[in-house]
Amino acid sequence: MEPIIRTKDLSIQFGGHKAVDRVNFEMPEKHFKSIIGPNGAGKTTFFNLLSGELRPTEGDVFFKGESLAKYSSVERTRKGLGRSFQITNVFPNLTVLENVRLAVQSKEKVRFHFIKSYRSYKKITEEALVILDQVLLLNKGEAIASQLSHGEKRKLEIAMLLALDTEVLLLDEPTAGMSLEEVPTILDVIRTIKQRGNKTILLIEHKMDMILDLSDSIMVLFNGKLLADGTPTEIMNNETVQNAYLGGLYDGELVETS
Ligand SMILES: Nc1ncnc2c1ncn2[C@@H]1O[C@H](COP(=O)(O)OP(=O)(O)OP(=O)(O)O)[C@@H](O)[C@H]1O
Numbered sequence: 001m002e003p004i005i006r007t008k009d010l011s012i013q014f015g016g017h018k019a020v021d022r023v024n025f026e027m028p029e030k031h032f033k034s035i036i037g038p039n040g041a042g043k044t045t046f047f048n049l050l051s052g053e054l055r056p057t058e059g060d061v062f063f064k065g066e067s068l069a070k071y072s073s074v075e076r077t078r079k080g081l082g083r084s085f086q087i088t089n090v091f092p093n094l095t096v097l098e099n100v101r102l103a104v105q106s107k108e109k110v111r112f113h114f115i116k117s118y119r120s121y122k123k124i125t126e127e128a129l130v131i132l133d134q135v136l137l138l139n140k141g142e143a144i145a146s147q148l149s150h151g152e153k154r155k156l157e158i159a160m161l162l163a164l165d166t167e168v169l170l171l172d173e174p175t176a177g178m179s180l181e182e183v184p185t186i187l188d189v190i191r192t193i194k195q196r197g198n199k200t201i202l203l204i205e206h207k208m209d210m211i212l213d214l215s216d217s218i219m220v221l222f223n224g225k226l227l228a229d230g231t232p233t234e235i236m237n238n239e240t241v242q243n244a245y246l247g248g249l250y251d252g253e254l255v256e257t258s
Pocket residue numbers: 014019037038039040041042043044045046
């Protein structure tokens with residue numbers, strides 16, 4: 001079966017520095033893959049290349065077999081490749097429910113090229129409420145977005161991504177900056193999305209317990225290169241990964257996996 005998403009020699013260079021270096025990866029539909037690697041390994045840059053925020057200096061991204069090279073990030077979202085909103089995309093003075101309603105409406109615009117949607121206000125609100133329930137924010141619908149806790153803001157970002165209803169979800173460190181008490185609820189939210197079984201999910205995270213809990217597979221980036229890609233057990237037992245990342249002591253040459 002054709003992988004839903006695949007990269008071929010995906011690379012980007014900033015000045016003399018290759019932040020992503022000939023990465024070949026693929027994942028099947030409905031799969032949950034995490035990306036790990038030390039700070040500066042190229043994880044977020046890799047996401048930006050998938051979502052179209054950055055253009056590769058070499059290589060390409062394929063979605064269901066089609067090259068995405070000519071598509072903008074909005075067009076990639078329309079095709080089904082969704083990137084979690086940063087909180088800067090949230091309207092701080094609107095309520096949580098209003099923000100999610102706007103995201104639901106923007107999906108209609110994204111899908112139908114700004115042709116007027118005939119769906120009623122009520123239906124859009126109902127859809128937004130279902131999404132708020134999924135991210136455990138139903139009791140915060142009337143709260144002003146800027147007044148949410150950090151953890152609640154990250155849940156709102158996930159809600160706005162779900163509102164776009166894309167097949168692929170790119171989640172960039174959803175627990176970043178969260179208090180320890182807030183982490184289990186975001187883990188619950190992501191686990192529930194996974195268990196619903198209709199999404200392909202790519203997650204960047206530093207929290208290993210969370211990664212091991214959720215992932216069907218894990219890929220490891222190191223200095224922009226794909227160091228390893230395998231099941232959680234394979235990755236935990238991979239000596240190169242242990243040396244390079246888990247042990248934090250790596251200073252040798254990278255072993256190419258592709
Ligand atoms: N726009 C840019 N211009 C120049 N260098 C960049 C740019 N974006 C990223 N980099 C560099 O590319 C490298 C990879 O950065 P990236 O943010 O992708 O790493 P990361 O693995 O996501 O790190 P972290 O875990 O800290 O978020 C870093 O050395 C970073 O400084």
